[in-house]
Amino acid sequence: MDVLTEVLKDSDYALSVFDQAEIEELKARVMLRDVRGVQKPYVSCLIREKEILLKPEEIVRQLYLAKLLRQYKYPKDRITVEHPVSFGREKKSADIVIFDKDRPTVEYIIVELKKPKLQEGKNQLRSYCNATGAPIGVWTNGSQISHYHRKDPNYFEDITDIPNATQTLADILQERFTLKDLIMRDKIPNEGKTLKAIITEMEDEVLANAGVDVFEEVFKLIFTKLYDELKSQKDKTIINYFLEGQHFPRVEETPESYIALKGSDFEAIKQAVARIDDSRFRVLEFRNTGQSESELAHKIQKLFDEAKTKWGGVFPKDSTIQLSPSHLSICVSSLQDIKLFNSNLQIIDEAFEYLVNKSAKGEKGQYFTPRHVIDMCVKMLNPHKGEYMIDTAAGSCGFPVHTIFYMTGHLFSNDEIPEEEKEDVLKVFGIDFDEKVVRVARTLNLIAGDGETNVLYLNTLDYERWNERTQDRSWLNTYGKGLNRLEGLKKEPNSNKEFLFDILMANPPFAGDIKESRIIHKYELGYNQQNKPQSKVGRDILFIERNLDFLKPGGRMAIVLPQGRFNNTSDKQIREFIAERARILAVVGLHVNTFKPHTGTKTSVLFLQKWDDKKCPKVEDYPIFFAVSDKPGKDNSGEYIFVKNGDGKPKLDRNGHFIVDHDLHNHGGELPDGIAEAFQEFAKKEQFSFF
Structure with a gap:
């Protein structure tokens, strides 16, 4: 173990925001000194020019000092460390201070390292900047980094980077910024942040006191930014063409042609992208470029209006951004350096799950399914x-959405889907009874499906009342086209009960019971073994029967269920009901952490194929594939666990996104073969009709 890793062990500091050359240079400067019989690591400080004991904070400080001197070209005489800042009678020490070029005693940039947690660090940084009047602040713990412009004592606005020694803050704010720049400066890989964390920070900064619906306003901004990136799709094509010529993979690629990148290859891709001439690229509009707040608000509203026209049926035509111009300025600055178009939607999903749960979605027992669970199900079906x-x-x-990816070979990108593939896209449907998540889903489907969607706002279980909703004119204006396609799949033209789908995948809500007798009486599983209607039935139980009704003979299904349905004595009737109607293909036990932090309920995924004389002839005795996941991809707190390189940094895929560490599938070759690949071999051996 090298000396830096040893010092950082068990601390909240890391080195992932620094490149390997910077880290190796610091390692070469480390000296071991005997202190009372114990070897201690020291380094000669680049600014103080004396030997300093290497503690976690000091490692990050020395690395950032080297960056200030070499990358940003600040002269030593403008930099100091442990700079005293007065708070009345009390004095505290700022970790690094850069002085103003023309006023050598006036603080210009303050860097905070002492508080290794973002919110604590930002609060400390805020106090230093307010006390000194410094207009720029930086916080880093070595694994994340944030750059801020102090607009006034109340608001700190994200900026892309700090100015170098020859630039001004205006140069940073007003620079020409294209899709090329966004790929290179994407906060997610470069700053080690998640979209969820950035939204949480926006809440702390402005949204909590803005007097608006946080979900609605953040949704509008994400919607608008996605559209802004879409408008640069021609530039994306040029970037991908250049990367392929340089023997780098595209910015987005298909799982089948996935090229595993090792180590810090994302840095190599960034260097390759840097060589592209983007002088004729479109300038991104979703940016705070130093114009007045009212001018920025007008620009973003105009972009939002264009997005509503492009992707109709998500927001009312007359909807406007409700944030005040000053609050909007902060939020745009926070989001502008995040590349939302990415290979698997995970960063957007996490953010929306957080926002929707704030609206008490979790009380209904509905949680967004982690993307690695989704991909396992898609690969297995x-x-x-x-x-x-x-x-x-x-x-x-x-x-x-992942079914669309799998069938078309196009991941979530702002490339056009060819006309011949849109027919396949429009054979994919979704239904949900929560209007907020339907709008989120429609947004993602509109983009993945290139402008049309079959996501419908309906209550799946209460199908006899669908007609009440589908006769509403405003509902039909939004969902009518998708409804017409769904009706073409009805088994009986005048009944909403049975359909003829080939595939169904679902993670139904399993918290709470259905107590309405009107609904319970429609289902066989609503009756007990004495054929008497029950007073209440678990929602997930009714979904089992309802989902089987959606499948045609030979159709196949994956459904996430509480583990108890597989082994509770009281649920024997449910298991017999399933076995009578379908072949059980597989049962995959998910780790208890899979749906944390929202629930610790143990779940399994049940895979079925409906009996059919041709595709799945009924037999009494047959083998079933069983598997249990040991690596959930999440820790006990529900935070994702990411694959790391040998140097301890999170490993990035070719899109610059973190790779969740799990055993459900091989992530296109980035991980060892998992449960999905084992099932595929089993399915081929058993000669399942769909392999």
Whole structure:
């Protein structure tokens, strides 16, 4: 173990925001000194020019000092460390201070390292900047980094970077910024942040006191920014063409042609992208470029209006951004350096899950399904072009969107989907009873499906009342096209009960019971073994029966269920009901951490194929694939666990996104073969009709 890793062990500091050359240079400067019989690491400080004991904070400080001197070209005489800042009678020490070029005693940039947690560090930084009047602040713990412009004592606005020694803050704010710059400066890989963390920070800064619906306003901004990136799709094509010529993979690629990048290859991709001439690229509009707050508000509203026209049926035509111009300025600055178009939607999903749960979605027992669980199900059910697929409890539509990816070979990108593939896209459906998540899902489907969507706002279980909703004119204006396609799949033209889908994947809500007798009486599983209607039935139980009704003979299904349904004595009737109607293909036990932090309920995924004389002839005795996941991809707190390189940094895929560490599938070769690959071998051996 090297000396830096040893010092950082068990601390909240890390080195992932620094490149390997900077880290190796610091390692070469470390000296071991005997202190009372113990070898201690020291380094000669680049500014103080004396030997300093290396503690975690000092490692990060020395690395950042080297960056200030070499990358940003600040002269030593403008930099000091442990700079005293007065708070009345009390004095505290700022970790690093850069003085103004023309006023050598006036603080210009303050860097905070002492508080290794973002919010604590930002609060400390805020106090230093307010006490000194410094207009720029930086916080880093070595694994994340934030740059701020102090607009006034109340608001700190994100900026892309700090100025170098020859620039001004205006140069940073007003620089020409294209899709090329966004790829290179994307906060997610470069600053080690998540979109959820950035939204949480926005809440702390402005949203909590803005007097608006946080979900609605953040949704509008994400919607608008996605559209802004879409408008640069021609530039994206040029970037991908250049990368392929340089033997780098595209910014987005298909799982089948996934090229595993090792180590810090994202840095190599950034260097390759840097060589592209973007002088004729479109300038991104979703940016705070130093114009007045009212001018920025007008620009973002105009962009939002364009997005509503492009992707109709998500927001009312007359909807406007409700944030005040000053609050909007802060939020745009926070989001502008995040590349939202990415390979698997995970960063957007986490953010929306957080926002929707603030609206008490969790009380209904609905949680967005982690993307690695979705991909396992898709790989195991192996959708083919031309097949019809539905998710009856769609949430943010992870299952439908990933089915589109799998069938078309196009991941979530701002490339056009060819006309011949749109027909396959429009065979994918989603239904959910929560209007907020339906709008999120429609947004993601509109983009993945290139402008059209079959995501419907309906209550799957209460199908006899669908007609009440579908006769509403405003509902039809939004959902009418998708409804017409769904009605074409009815088994009986005048009944909403049975359909003829090839594939169904769902993670139905399993908290709470259905108590309405009107609904319970429609289901066989609503009756006990004495054929008497029950007073209440678990929602997930009714979903089992309802989902089977959606499948045609030979159709296949994956459904997430509480583990108890597989082994509770009281649920024997449910298991017999399933076995009578379908072949059990597989049962995959998920780790208890999979749906944390929202629930610690142990779950399993049940895979079925409906009996059919041709595709799945009924037999009494047959093998079943069983597997249990040991690596959930999340820790006990529900935070994602990411794969790391040998140097302890999170490993990045070719899109510059973190790789969740799990055993459900091989992530296109980035991970060892997992449960999905084992099932595929089993399915081929058993000669399942869909392999």
